[in-house]
Amino acid sequence: xxxxxxxxxxxxxxxxxxxSCSFNVEANGQNNKNKLPEIGISGFxxxxxxxxxxxxxxxxxxxxxxxxxIQDPVLIEYINHLGNQLVKNAQDVNYAFKFFLINNNxxxxxxxxxxxxxxxxxxxxxxxxxxxxxxxxxxxxxxxxQRHLARRIESQSRSQTLSMAGMVSGILLALxxxxxxxxxxxxxxxASQQASINYTRGNEKExxxxxxxxxxxxxxxxxxxxxxxxxxxxxxxxxSKPPAMLLTHPLPESRIADARQRAHNYPVRQLxxxxxxxxxxxRIQARYQAKPKQSISYFKEQLSKKKYRLKAAAEYGLAVSYxxxxxxxxxxxxxxxxLKQDKHNLFYIDVLTDVYLALKEYDKALTLLANLALYMPxxxxxxxxxxxxxxxxxxxxxxxxxxxxxxxxxSGNFIAYDLLTTVYRKQDKKGLMHTAKAEVLALLGAxxxxxxxxxxxxxxxxxxxxxxxxxKARILQFQEQENKLKRL
Numbered sequence: 001x002x003x004x005x006x007x008x009x010x011x012x013x014x015x016x017x018x019x020s021c022s023f024n025v026e027a028n029g030q031n032n033k034n035k036l037p038e039i040g041i042s043g044f045x046x047x048x049x050x051x052x053x054x055x056x057x058x059x060x061x062x063x064x065x066x067x068x069x070i071q072d073p074v075l076i077e078y079i080n081h082l083g084n085q086l087v088k089n090a091q092d093v094n095y096a097f098k099f100f101l102i103n104n105n106x107x108x109x110x111x112x113x114x115x116x117x118x119x120x121x122x123x124x125x126x127x128x129x130x131x132x133x134x135x136x137x138x139x140x141x142x143x144x145x146q147r148h149l150a151r152r153i154e155s156q157s158r159s160q161t162l163s164m165a166g167m168v169s170g171i172l173l174a175l176x177x178x179x180x181x182x183x184x185x186x187x188x189x190x191a192s193q194q195a196s197i198n199y200t201r202g203n204e205k206e207x208x209x210x211x212x213x214x215x216x217x218x219x220x221x222x223x224x225x226x227x228x229x230x231x232x233x234x235x236x237x238x239x240s241k242p243p244a245m246l247l248t249h250p251l252p253e254s255r256i257a258d259a260r261q262r263a264h265n266y267p268v269r270q271l272x273x274x275x276x277x278x279x280x281x282x283r284i285q286a287r288y289q290a291k292p293k294q295s296i297s298y299f300k301e302q303l304s305k306k307k308y309r310l311k312a313a314a315e316y317g318l319a320v321s322y323x324x325x326x327x328x329x330x331x332x333x334x335x336x337x338x339l340k341q342d343k344h345n346l347f348y349i350d351v352l353t354d355v356y357l358a359l360k361e362y363d364k365a366l367t368l369l370a371n372l373a374l375y376m377p378x379x380x381x382x383x384x385x386x387x388x389x390x391x392x393x394x395x396x397x398x399x400x401x402x403x404x405x406x407x408x409x410x411s412g413n414f415i416a417y418d419l420l421t422t423v424y425r426k427q428d429k430k431g432l433m434h435t436a437k438a439e440v441l442a443l444l445g446a447x448x449x450x451x452x453x454x455x456x457x458x459x460x461x462x463x464x465x466x467x468x469x470x471x472k473a474r475i476l477q478f479q480e481q482e483n484k485l486k487r488l
Contacts, residue, residue, distance in 0.1 A: 064445070135224040226263050295317065353369065
């Protein structure tokens, strides 16, 4: 529903914090011989926190426009809930973190300015437990809280005169294509390559220490870190083409051994399988990774041979696969049964809504979502599904109200503006349609196109002077945001 045509920002500044995937910590003062010196939170001489935030926002816009971000409210809700479980136990948090998924089977994760953390979907489906996934996210959070990017740029600026734009251009490539990007970095930073490598290794050790402590303090199993990365290292040891993550997250045996040793400083937590994690895996496998008929066979085999960790997750995966294969009644039977057992589960609610809409059972969808909207006001899964259901049912004014109310407390939500654009088009409210479309374009970093949309809108609402003033003010805001990009 939310296919995005790419718009590219010429001046976007993207940096991946190259991170290794082993985690080093102390617990209760043990193993002091392994304690790493506190490097401290430097980097302020190069980048202020405010400039980091601005660059991070610009980066996110470019990624939204150029990469296959998963615009899926349920998965967005899940990955942010998981990430924020870790963030609330982190120190030196200077930003409101945002976590997002990229639809890519390659194993990769990265962090950049302003508290943005990206996870490839392949990483999630490869992890066997939520603790394994959390270990990667904790490591990336630690890169952000320790301001490793600013510190690395500060270190390099002492040894070479290189503009920030030139410095980060290769790192931008490393985010999108590590094979090409790492070569670009080597070429552009040859004068201080060894110093850069050494500085990165120092960052990695610090992120190891901070990340595994964060994992343990957030009630995940600290063994998730060495478990996942030992598994990944073994899998790709003899591969001619390693995954992206091993290019930006090198895994020598010494680091894995160190991670294992440090994880032993904490008690092993025998955690029950996480239903939310297993549902997220099933959703990605069924909706984003395989063809519907293949997914149906896969989940049927799981159920018949009991090869699942949680039966509900396998049934859910089968239901999503049925939906993707347009076997709506089969999907409906499974989902209604699952929802009876867990009536507020957002994974079930989201897909059951899609099934009801596909069957044109609009009243069932609207009744379900209207009741849940009272119970979970402004929840993104409920509100966006409710707005979409009202749109599908032809109740455009109600859809407009739901989406506008949601945007009052969730400004900048890409999906909501995309839906609102369609709602206004259906109502033939051309002026408002162009204003909503302008917001979509701005969220992709295409400020010039956004201004064009607003200028078109301005000419269409001549009889609404108050709206014209708002449009004019928004034009000035977009122009200022574009100018800030040029000044970065």
